[in-house]
Amino acid sequence: MKKIVTRFPPSPSGYLHVGGARTALFNWLYARRMKGTFVLRIEDTDVRRSTTASVDAIFEALEWLGIDWDEGPFYQSKRFDIYKEYIQKLLDSGHAYYCTCSPEQLEVMRKTAMATDGKVKYDGTCREKGLGKTENAVVRFKAPLTGTTVLHDVIKKNIVFQNSELDDFIIQRSDGTPTYNLAVVVDDITMGINTVIRGDDHVSNTPKQILLYKALGSPVPDFGHVPMVLGKDRSRLSKRHGAMSVTAYRDMGYLPDAVLNYLVRLGWSFGDQEFFTKAELIEKFNLENIGRSAGVFDKDKLLALNADHIKATPPDQLAKHLIPFLKERGVNAEEGEFLESVIKTLNKRSKTLLEMAEGAIFYYVDDFSYEEKAAKLFFKPGVLDMLKLLTEQLEQTEDFSEKNLETVFESFIETTGLKFGKIAQPLRSALTGKTVSPGIFEVLEVLGKDRTISRLNKAVQFIMSK
RNA sequence: GGUCCCAUCGUCUAGUGGUUUAGGACGUCGGCCUCUCACGCCGGUAACACGGGUUCGAAUCCCGUUGGGAUCACCA
Numbered sequence: 431m432k433k434i435v436t437r438f439p440p441s442p443s444g445y446l447h448v449g450g451a452r453t454a455l456f457n458w459l460y461a462r463r464m465k466g467t468f469v470l471r472i473e474d475t476d477v478r479r480s481t482t483a484s485v486d487a488i489f490e491a492l493e494w495l496g497i498d499w500d501e502g503p504f505y506q507s508k509r510f511d512i513y514k515e516y517i518q519k520l521l522d523s524g525h526a527y528y529c530t531c532s533p534e535q536l537e538v539m540r541k542t543a544m545a546t547d548g549k550v551k552y553d554g555t556c557r558e559k560g561l562g563k564t565e566n567a568v569v570r571f572k573a574p575l576t577g578t579t580v581l582h583d584v585i586k587k588n589i590v591f592q593n594s595e596l597d598d599f600i601i602q603r604s605d606g607t608p609t610y611n612l613a614v615v616v617d618d619i620t621m622g623i624n625t626v627i628r629g630d631d632h633v634s635n636t637p638k639q640i641l642l643y644k645a646l647g648s649p650v651p652d653f654g655h656v657p658m659v660l661g662k663d664r665s666r667l668s669k670r671h672g673a674m675s676v677t678a679y680r681d682m683g684y685l686p687d688a689v690l691n692y693l694v695r696l697g698w699s700f701g702d703q704e705f706f707t708k709a710e711l712i713e714k715f716n717l718e719n720i721g722r723s724a725g726v727f728d729k730d731k732l733l734a735l736n737a738d739h740i741k742a743t744p745p746d747q748l749a750k751h752l753i754p755f756l757k758e759r760g761v762n763a764e765e766g767e768f769l770e771s772v773i774k775t776l777n778k779r780s781k782t783l784l785e786m787a788e789g790a791i792f793y794y795v796d797d798f799s800y801e802e803k804a805a806k807l808f809f810k811p812g813v814l815d816m817l818k819l820l821t822e823q824l825e826q827t828e829d830f831s832e833k834n835l836e837t838v839f840e841s842f843i844e845t846t847g848l849k850f851g852k853i854a855q856p857l858r859s860a861l862t863g864k865t866v867s868p869g870i871f872e873v874l875e876v877l878g879k880d881r882t883i884s885r886l887n888k889a890v891q892f893i894m895s896k
Numbered sequence: 897g898g899u900c901c902c903a904u905c906g907u908c909u910a911g912u913g914g915u916u917u918a919g920g921a922c923g924u925c926g927g928c929c930u931c932u933c934a935c936g937c938c939g940g941u942a943a944c945a946c947g948g949g950u951u952c953g954a955a956u957c958c959c960g961u962u963g964g965g966a967u968c969a970c971c972a
Binding site for chain 1: 897898899900901902903907908909910919920921922923930931932933934935936964965966967968969970971972
């Protein structure tokens with residue numbers, strides 16, 4: 431059985447968006463699953479639109495997702511000699527010819543075609559002229575006029591194209607640089623790529639590429655065209671659909687594995703299973719279960735999945751991801767037991783790391799101010815005595831474990847005759863400044879005795895000064 | 897407009913001729929739990945685009961219609 435070689439070939443003209451990440455993921459997963467090779471190639475033949483900033487952004491996104499590559503990154507811009515060589519081969523074998531039709535002429539033809547029968551095709555003016563190389567000449571591929579070219583797609587099954595619909599597309603621009611279809615084919619041939627998984631939007635290019643493979647006498651790889659990812663309005667995903675860059679999700683507090691999980695499940699399924707760890711994905715991913723219809727990107731489902739991944743990730747691992755978010759909020763938390771205990775109180779109530787970081791601040795910061803709602807609702811003169819009494823009680827308590835605290839409060843309820851809610855809510859506001867927080871015993875335990883007492887005293891002062 | 901692709905709840909999907917009163921998840925609605933918010937649990941809502949065939953039998957196969965998407969560059 432042959433060794434699978436897949437690739438991801440982004441063009442560096444912007445950040446890596448979720449659609450691109452998904453095709454990268456499919457290729458990566460398939461290579462990993464089949465114990466094959468995954469190649470990264472930067473398609474920067476269009477010098478005007480490619481930037482190194484985009485290249486870096488793509489690396490950054492891929493690394494964050496945990497998608498690593500075995501070979502590359504290769505840059506097409508450094509391979510122009512190879513393309514020239516192959517173009518010459520095509521010229522020599524009669525599969526290509528020089529064309530001197532000007533862009534303006536072509537534009538006119540295109541306009542007319544669109545307006546009349548809708549068939550936009552190069553008319554073959556230079557096809558049989560046998561022109562030599564001249565200034566500003568482009569090289570066109572001499573495509574067959576009759577017959578059919580069939581694409582045996584592993585996802586979409588067979589797609590038949592009439593060669594009469596294809597035209598003599600340009601393979602070398604007038605400035606001597608290769609055009610996309612030529613460059614991909616040459617790269618895929620020379621890099622030994624035998625499995626091409628890519629977006630649906632490439633199917634119409636595929637017959638041209640197949641023809642190129644044949645003209646070059648190279649074996650045609652397996653193609654698999656995955657359906658597009660659509661926006662809420664069912665049109666192709668774009669900026670106006672909101673945050674689409676992978677790193678934007680990182681910054682919003684998503685876990686890379688959650689994003690991975692969501693992206694794969696959008697278009698691929700494994701029975702009824704919704705939650706997958708990265709290891710499970712590598713173990714279970716296949717091409718057969720990729721669907722044939724386009725899918726709408728659903729932020730709510732991603733969010734729910736992120737919450738699931740947060741719950742499933744061990745606190746010590748979550749800590750690494752959370753620390754940067756705390757730092758942004760001025761909290762210099764360190765990995766360790768304390769942070770982990772903080773996380774344990776928050777992981778079931780946070781859908782994102784950002785949310786978790788917000789919820790964790792009060793554990794670290796002592797001089798917080800009270801939320802208006804908290805002060806108004808729970809810091810009434812009537813609670814003063816209770817709070818004072820409770821402070822005394824807690825001062826005498828040495829064991830601040832959740833379990834022991836519960837019994838302490840039980841007896842406190844008995845002696846005061848108060849409802850638990852009447853105690854817990856003011857206490858919560860005193861300790862956190864807010865009306866919502868993790869369970870009160872959890873908060874007490876994590877905060878510890880000293881901080882609890884001082885925050886209680888501060889609250890008492892606050893109420894008296896009102 | 898030409899070419900190509902697609903079509904199950906609002907969304908992602910399971911389903912590959914009978915085991916289906918079409919299953920799961922997200923969302924949504926109601927309830928339980930409860931110290932707040934969550935989590936969790938229980939329950940409800942909601943789909944085979946339409947029309948013809950084929951067949952004893954069709955969400956599953958075929959054809960057409962409609963609808964949606966992609967693509968038509970000296971971009972990738």
